[in-house]
Amino acid sequence: MLLGVPKEIKTEEYRVAMVPAGVREVVAAGHQVRVEAGAGLGAGISDEAYALAGAQLTDAAGAWEAQMVVKVKEPLPSEYGFFRPGLLLYTYLHLAAQPELTRRLVQDRVQAVAYETIQLPDGSLPLLVPMSEVAGRMAVQAGAHYLERPQGGRGVLLGGVPGVRPGRVTILGAGVVGHAALKMALGLRARVTAIDRSQPRLSYLDDLYGGRVTTLYSLPDTVAAACADSDLVIGAVLVAGAKSPQLVSEDTVRSMEQGTVIVDVAIDQGGCVATMRPTTHSDPVYTMHGVIHYGVANIPGAVSRTSTFALTNATVHYALVLAQGGLAAARLDPALALGVNVAGGCIVHPAVAQAFGEKATPLSQAL
Numbered sequence: 001m002l003l004g005v006p007k008e009i010k011t012e013e014y015r016v017a018m019v020p021a022g023v024r025e026v027v028a029a030g031h032q033v034r035v036e037a038g039a040g041l042g043a044g045i046s047d048e049a050y051a052l053a054g055a056q057l058t059d060a061a062g063a064w065e066a067q068m069v070v071k072v073k074e075p076l077p078s079e080y081g082f083f084r085p086g087l088l089l090y091t092y093l094h095l096a097a098q099p100e101l102t103r104r105l106v107q108d109r110v111q112a113v114a115y116e117t118i119q120l121p122d123g124s125l126p127l128l129v130p131m132s133e134v135a136g137r138m139a140v141q142a143g144a145h146y147l148e149r150p151q152g153g154r155g156v157l158l159g160g161v162p163g164v165r166p167g168r169v170t171i172l173g174a175g176v177v178g179h180a181a182l183k184m185a186l187g188l189r190a191r192v193t194a195i196d197r198s199q200p201r202l203s204y205l206d207d208l209y210g211g212r213v214t215t216l217y218s219l220p221d222t223v224a225a226a227c228a229d230s231d232l233v234i235g236a237v238l239v240a241g242a243k244s245p246q247l248v249s250e251d252t253v254r255s256m257e258q259g260t261v262i263v264d265v266a267i268d269q270g271g272c273v274a275t276m277r278p279t280t281h282s283d284p285v286y287t288m289h290g291v292i293h294y295g296v297a298n299i300p301g302a303v304s305r306t307s308t309f310a311l312t313n314a315t316v317h318y319a320l321v322l323a324q325g326g327l328a329a330a331r332l333d334p335a336l337a338l339g340v341n342v343a344g345g346c347i348v349h350p351a352v353a354q355a356f357g358e359k360a361t362p363l364s365q366a367l
Contacts, residue, residue, distance in 0.1 A: 001323040002032045004066025005055075007039040010073045012281040014042025014304030015311065017070040017091065020053035022312040022319070027054035031323045036063040043308040070319055072311065073298060074101055083108035088327060090319060092116055092131075095341050096243040096355035097270040105342040111327045115315060117241040117349055118339035125240060126335075127318070129176050130310035134300040136180025136236060139263040140169070142299075143232040144188065146261045146285060146292050153292060154259035156231045159189035166190050170226045172218070172247055172272060173236035174201045177265050181234045182213060193226050223247050228255040235264035235272040241341070241351030243270040250274045250289075258290035268297040328367060337363055 003026060005018050016039045018026075023033045035055040037047050047057055063069065064082035071091035075082075083104060093114035095102045105112045115127035125132075140158075147167065149155035160166030169185045171178045174196035185192045186209070193214040196202055202215040216222050227233050227248055233256075237244050244266040253262070253275045264276040271277075275288045279295040281302055286293055300307040318336055321329050330337040340348045346361035347353040353360035 001068055001326070002034065002066040003319070003323060004058075004063035004069045005033065005035045005039055006060050006063040006069065006071060006079075007036045008042075008072050009076055009078065010298060010301075013073055013298050013301045015072045015301050015308045016040045016043050016045065016304075017072050017311070018316070018319075019043075019045060019309055019312045020049045020055075022316045023050060023053040023055045025316055026320060026323060029320055029323065032056065034058045034063050034066055036060050039063075040308075043304040045308070068319075068322060070315070072301075072308075074098060080104050080108075083110050085109040087111065088322060089113065090115075090315075090322060092268075093341055094268045095349075095352045096241060097268065099356065102342065102347065102352065102356065106345055106347060109345045110342060111340070111344075112342040113318075113322065113327070113330075113336070113339045114241070114341045114349070115339070117341060117351075118318060118335050119240055120335050125176075127314045127339075128238075130314050131300045131307060132176040132238075133180045134303060134307050134310065135265045136177040136182075136234075137184045138299050138302065139177070139181050139234045139236070139265050140184040140188065140232075142284070142294050142296075143169070143234065143261045143263045146294060147231060147259070149259075151292075152259060152285075152287060153261060154231060154257060158185065158232070167231040168229060169193070169232045169234065170195065170230040171234045171236055172223065173238065173266075174198070174205060174215075175236065175238055177238065178234070178236035179205075181236060181265075185232075186212065190232075193230075195223060195226060218247070220247075224249070224252045224255065227252050228257075230256070231260050233260070233262045233273075235262065235266045235276070237266050237272040238269065239351065240338075241349045243355050244272045246270075246272055246274055248273040248275075253291050254289045256289070256291050259292070261292045261294065263294040265299065267295045271295065330363060331367070340366075343367060
């Protein structure tokens with residue numbers, strides 16, 4: 001199969017979908033790879049490195065002409081013209097928050113496989129984990145930065161100093177993003193509260209950290225009270241394939257102290273904070289009700305080299321599976337089958353279909 005790796009065009013997205021080592025592995029398996037010239041420069045990877053790995057350098061059109069296109073982020077409207085029946089698209093999609101993109105993928109009969117919904121039998125999301133780890137860590141870094149007074153924040157040092165209490169961090173969701181943020185916040189010696197609806201998960205965190213983390217079951221009143229008592233709130237809620245549940249109301253935001261910070265990592269799935277909207281790395285924050293809102297939808301793109309290598313480590317396996325067997329390979333792999341969001345002009349993933357008030361088409365019928 002011919003695989004294409006176009007350059008990412010989302011604002012300040014510096015990652016690339018495949019590193020030279022990944023190209024080399026795909027070529028060794030008997031496939032061809034086209035990489036758009038300059039695609040890896042944002043991650044510090046030269047065109048020469050791709051050529052040496054066996055890739056053919058091309059322009060954007062050449063990359064999109066491939067049978068399977070491998071990307072990092074969802075296609076933007078200027079790329080919709082490359083869609084065509086039978087194109088196999090393998091990337092992060094977050095379709096529940098992207099109605100126009102979903103409509104075009106269905107209309108143009110694209111076979112769309114989303115990294116974020118490939119799910120193993122134990123419920124884990126192997127292709128989402130590496131970027132979630134990055135985003136969770138960076139959420140705390142960003143929050144700590146915007147708490148500084150010159151940035152408009154309260155002037156709070158998360159770790160405090162002897163004789164002064166540390167900053168208060170509330171993390172909504174204790175999955176991969178939330179746990180990564182928790183570890184980072186604890187490393188800075190902040191006072192951390194983790195909120196989740198999974199009692200076993202809360203028990204695990206309580207045992208793991210020996211009571212150094214306050215764990216709370218997620219109820220509306222609990223969330224509101226915790227946010228009002230925080231310097232930094234991190235939204236880390238994920239329901240695979242679906243829009244994020246909105247946990248923080250506008251009234252709750254109003255109740256928070258002036259200069260506190262909210263970082264909503266769930267913004268690419270619609271966000272879990274009522275007052276949050278997507279922002280960019282070049283214009284990452286805005287203030288509403290005196291609270292600083294950080295809603296960058298591609299947080300890991302800022303550390304593009306680390307993120308690119310971590311992403312390829314996770315995605316190359318299924319890239320090879322799809323290159324070998326096409327979308328039909330999903331029939332034999334339940335985890336990959338859950339990654340199929342759109343096929344045959346139909347929405348296949350149940351959570352995506354539900355987001356648009358539709359009934360999902362079984363994969364066997366869509367293929």
